[in-house]
Amino acid sequence: MQDNSGSDTIGDSLLFLTDDQLLQGIELMFFAYRGFTSDPDKILSNHTYGRAHHRAIHFVNRHPGITVNALLDILGVTKQSLNRVLRQLIKDNLIDSRVGKSDRRERNLFLTADGTALERQLSEAQRSRMRTAYKAAGPNAVQGFRRVLENIIDPNMQSYVKKLISG
Amino acid sequence: MQDNSGSDTIGDSLLFLTDDQLLQGIELMFFAYRGFTSDPDKILSNHTYGRAHHRAIHFVNRHPGITVNALLDILGVTKQSLNRVLRQLIKDNLIDSRVGKSDRRERNLFLTADGTALERQLSEAQRSRMRTAYKAAGPNAVQGFRRVLENIIDPNMQSYVKKLISG
DNA sequence: TTGGAAAGTCAACAATACTGACGTAAATTG
């Protein structure tokens, strides 16, 4: 519209790349992520747990038997930070930590029945919101949504994401 | 609790709504938001500031003269939490807080020259990542990206978002 | 003039993250 510095072209073939469009995308990410986390947050606030617990539960459910190190790579936090969360979840009998079979230094993490129950509850709240949004936007929009998100992700995580998409 | 929880159909016309697709979308949101915030986080770690300071700076820049109350509505935090951040930014001469003209109880917030400089730095890092992602995904995908995000956002914020999109 | 809204402050607390240091057990390497 105005003197938007440099990222626009003379024509409008790249109009979606104006700084204004980018700023709108940035704010949409901010507000959407808040909506995205709000339902699980509400559920967890009755449990002494927070978002970190949710993330641990989510990825242990997605990768049963995952090692602590592999989980650390996915979550991108320090082992001390993850350990605090895991310790609680193990003590509360939501996660089962078993000594590795081939390498006894490793711990393989699994959800217990209670852990699975909480995961279902959290996941369903989040999936419900996503389902509504997907339905309202339509399959074509969903494809674009995913394509843009994949490109926002750090290259470090691309390997994980590739497996996520394909497998 | 059902095996496939009913979100799929016999055909594949709604295949994009399977629980697996929804879970993939959920993980994409998680990883993308981390990428989205990583560049500003790096910059801020040298400044004694965090993400809360970035958000305040961002929205004061977007709405020069915004009142504290209006900013609270956008950020969705308590005034005590926001006040701690604002106090630092005002003390460090990044934000200027002026007594309201029509209502002297209100404070109108503006970025100082220093604040504008930091905002440019943070914004450019974030816009750069978005620009790359948009470019890689293409305008059609960007439209879908935005449409899905808009539908993930809480209805409470939709009024703000509508103005964001149109204006 | 009095009630209430807006803003700011102080205190206490909780969740999540970080760094650094240390210990134990098990696997790997020389």
Add this chain to the structure above:
DNA sequence: CAATTTACGTCAGTATTGTTGACTTTCCAA
């Protein structure tokens, strides 16, 4: 086999961001 590395756990200290609750000051409006 001895030394080193790896995996995991833990303790201590600190920072950021968020919460409640209580309180004061300012000042508009009924």
